[in-house]
Amino acid sequence: MGAADAPAFQLTGPIATIVLDTRPALNWTALAGSPTYIVTLQDQSTGETISSPPLQRTEWAPEQALARGRTYAWQVAASAGGNEVVAPRPPDPPVRFMIADEATAGRLGRLPSSPLVRGVLYADAGLLDDAEREFKKVGADGQGADRVDAFLEQIRQARAAPRLTR
Numbered sequence: 001m002g003a004a005d006a007p008a009f010q011l012t013g014p015i016a017t018i019v020l021d022t023r024p025a026l027n028w029t030a031l032a033g034s035p036t037y038i039v040t041l042q043d044q045s046t047g048e049t050i051s052s053p054p055l056q057r058t059e060w061a062p063e064q065a066l067a068r069g070r071t072y073a074w075q076v077a078a079s080a081g082g083n084e085v086v087a088p089r090p091p092d093p094p095v096r097f098m099i100a101d102e103a104t105a106g107r108l109g110r111l112p113s114s115p116l117v118r119g120v121l122y123a124d125a126g127l128l129d130d131a132e133r134e135f136k137k138v139g140a141d142g143q144g145a146d147r148v149d150a151f152l153e154q155i156r157q158a159r160a161a162p163r164l165t166r
Contacts, residue, residue, distance in 0.1 A: 011095050016096065023062055023065055036054045037077070100125065115138045
């Protein structure tokens with residue numbers, strides 16, 4: 001799947017998290033050389049695969065809503081200068097995320113205005129990207145900042161041992 005010495009790029013999100021949006025934006029870093037990207041997304045329950053059209057940008061969202069409560073694996077293939085590079089690069093494990101189920105999406109539909117409380121609720125539900133974003137807001141405004149580092153460390157640990165098994 002590409003030359004061993006080809007320049008690398010990487011997926012940036014969502015990775016090992018749960019997301020609320022049924023059409024999440026998938027993001028990755030750029031590859032030098034005016035590449036074309038194709039995203040492949042696979043439902044881990046059904047095996048159904050969706051692919052993007054050739055893209056020039058480093059973000060893509062599926063046109064159709066993904067199923068709630070399902071786990072998806074995704075990768076990006078980049079072609080530039082006659083070389084193809086895939087992220088994640090085999091034999092690295094697949095990158096996965098889950099779409100929040102209906103109950104979780106409903107419960108998190110209306111949250112308090114406190115970013116600290118929202119961060120805790122998101123983290124508890126497995127929405128690690130959202131929790132991290134909320135905790136960083138807390139750190140920026142200074143309220144509860146002493147707890148932010150501990151919460152962010154817990155998120156890093158949760159990402160290191162993902163449990164997206166539904």
